[in-house]
Amino acid sequence: MNRIFLSIVSATLLLASCNPKEATFGEEDGLAAFSSDSLGKHIAELSGDDFEGRKPFTAGETKTIQYLKEKFIAAGLEPGNGESYFQEVPMVNITTDAAPVMQVKSAKGNFTLQGPDDYVLWTNKTDAAVSLNNDELVFAGYGVVAPEYNWNDYKGLDVKGKVVMVLVNDPGFNAGDTSLFKGKTMTYYGRWTYKFEEAARQGAKACLVIHNTEAASYPFTVVQNNWNASRLRLDPRGREEQLCDMIGWVSGPAAKKLLTAAGKDTTLFTSADVRGFKGTALNLGLSTSIRVKTNYNQSNNVIGKITGSKYPDETIIYTAHWDHLGIGTPDETGDSIYNGALDNASATAGLLELARGFKSLPTQPERTIVFLSVTAEEQGLWGSAYYAQNPVYPSNKTVANINMDGLNWYGKTKDVIIVGQGQSELEDYLQEEAAKVNRTITPEVHPEAGYYYRSDHFNFAKAGIPALYISSGIDVIGKESGYGKKMNDIYTEKNYHRPSDEYDAATWKLDGAIDDLQLLFRVGRRLAYGQSWPQWKAGSEFKAIREKSR
Known part of the structure; x- marks a missing residue:
């Protein structure tokens, strides 16, 4: 009887070693690291007048990328490009004088x-x-x-x-x-x-x-x-x-x-x-x-990473663009600094919160987590285009891209919006994680705007990498129906790409941004352990690219 029992135990252990289970983690692991106070401080700093609107090739770029490097180091991130936190992006600045x-x-x-x-x-x-x-x-x-x-x-x-x-x-x-x-x-x-x-x-x-x-x-x-x-x-x-x-x-x-x-x-x-x-x-x-x-010069992408403990060559890449429009045409108040608080100091600051979240996990991620802040999005998605053409981490080994471009500034929402819904299985992961915290998925408010083709994840998608991009929800807790849509429409009409896109600690409510960041963290955390590979869905124009590369 004992011999039979020992044989069963030995066989079970052998099977376990041949078919290891995916690592487990607690549902609350890493979430406590996120802070609306910390997020607000980073947004305020990055969108301050001292950063001159964060335009590439200016003193604003120098200050921005040094700030991000310092904060990546403080968060415990390793250099993401060999021994450097920077990826040089060769560019040309074209100044026009039109008749x-x-x-x-x-x-x-x-x-x-x-x-x-x-x-x-x-x-x-x-x-x-x-x-x-x-x-x-x-x-x-x-x-x-x-x-x-x-x-x-x-x-x-x-x-x-x-x-x-x-x-x-x-x-x-x-x-x-x-x-x-x-x-x-x-x-x-x-x-x-x-x-x-x-x-x-x-x-x-x-x-x-x-x-x-x-x-x-x-x-x-x-x-x-x-x-x-x-x-x-x-x-x-x-x-x-x-x-x-x-x-x-x-x-x-x-x-x-x-x-x-x-x-x-x-x-x-x-x-x-x-x-x-x-x-x-x-x-x-x-x-x-x-x-x-x-004027030919070089701008910079900023890259930090957490090396995976078991599958270091497989990567999950979080992205947000650090740049904005710099100093330009004065508005009706005479303000000429295009601060870009929401677009996109908010998500750049969000990268720092995500980094703190992953570094606080009690068990090191099995896959490598990359935090990539790209340049020249406002000029045509050029920083992410250069990265996609010259990847630091091979595209066929990149599990997913999770992109952020403008965080929620008007409070907690019951919902979250998937931009370009129907593209990849990452959306299913998001929906499952949202359900765990009693949140739902809402269709895009303005699908006619083509936002899936207007931010940096698009260049990852064109390389075949499943890319997830969300937008702030509109069902704001404690507010009337349509409040979130109204806030987004007001921003587009009055502040988008204008000097008035400034951070206001008195009116910005960042608890909703923290909820969204934690949701994106949950998706990345799920991918960070084990070896699941999310796929493009049938009908996606990017599906064939991925299948060919893999």
């Missing part, structure tokens, strides 16, 4: 448009000057070529060497036709970045996106901030690129003025929502110019 007017030549008579009231222009070219010289204007609908949706706005349309004018968002948006593309949910085809990329592929000399506040999800004042300002992009030297000479936006009223001069009306815009739409030349000539100055 104040655009001449329009028309059969009905010539006139001028005024910048930046009627239009905003810039260039990604590094030439000393670029210009339009009575170049033909062509309307190309939404400027979309999407074979999977059987849609081609450029079919049969010659735009080589011409100026293309296109609508923002996806086909069907302005008509409210939810049968086209993904209905109210914007795809990447709706983003202005795509419009410029496709126009360049088609050989256009310039591309103008027609602004519409609802379709763009922000007012024209947001793009006007780029008038004759400096912008950054990755250093293009040694790379082949297709670029338009000029890119920019035209206001809704100015676009209608151009239509009138061409003998058209807004029914032309309406026709772009109908399948089979064909673009048309407007028989207008545009002339203007931009003088360009360039």
Whole structure:
């Protein structure tokens, strides 16, 4: 009997050694490390005037990245890039001096448009000057070529060497036709970045996106901030690129003025929502110019890590961008510092809270946890793009990316919003962890804004790495229905990309931000032990990339 018992015990131990169970942890482990007071202090510091709006290539960058390095060290993080806490990102700063007017030549008579009231222009070219010289204007609908949706706005349309004018968002948006593309949910085809990329592929000399506040999800004042300002992009030297000479936006009223001069009306815009739409030349000539100055330099991503105890080559990467817009056009109060408290000092501070949470765990994570604060998000997601192209940790060994861009500033919510819902199994992990603390998942309030394509997780997704991105909930505890949405809308209208995005300890309620950070911590903690690999869901445009890399 004893021999049989010993045999059973030995067999059980042998099986256990061959099939080790995933490590366990207490549900409360690490949560006590999160502090709204600590979070608020970091936000206040990073968004203070002394940091000059945290624009790359400025004294504000130097101060910001040194601050993050010091706080990473204080939190007990190891250097995340070999022996360094920095990853250098080679970039070029392009400063433009655009002519104040655009001449329009028309059969009905010539006139001028005024910048930046009627239009905003810039260039990604590094030439000393670029210009339009009575170049033909062509309307190309939404400027979309999407074979999977059987849609081609450029079919049969010659735009080589011409100026293309296109609508923002996806086909069907302005008509409210939810049968086209993904209905109210914007795809990447709706983003202005795509419009410029496709126009360049088609050989256009310039591309103008027609602004519409609802379709763009922000007012024209947001793009006007780029008038004759400096912008950054990755250093293009040694790379082949297709670029338009000029890119920019035209206001809704100015676009209608151009239509009138061409003998058209807004029914032309309406026709772009109908399948089979064909673009048309407007028989207008545009002339203007931009003088360009360039400065090549390096910005920095900031990286810290906690090395995994069992699977150190498998990584979970938390991201938040540290940069904002720097010093720019003064607002109506004369304030010219774009502090970026919510966008994105809040989530940058959140990285520090997450680091403290993981360092406080009683058992070291089995997988490596990486805390990556990236540069130049505001300029076009360039810091995360450079990391994705030059990963410190191989993409096929990166389990997941969890990105943050703006934390909850108006109090605890019963819900949390998954941005771009339906993409990956990370959403299921989030929903399960939310249920444990009696929170629910709410659909996006503005799916038409395409937020899944507007923050740094997008570059990880393009590399095939499952990426999770959440937004603050709207069901605020103790407030009337819709309070959270109202707060978000007020921020977008009054503070987004404006000097007024400042931290106010008297009005900001960060307990909701702590709840959201703890929720994202729970997801990462779950991934940090064991060897589960979340997958992209069927229908995700990123699924095939991951399967190929793995």
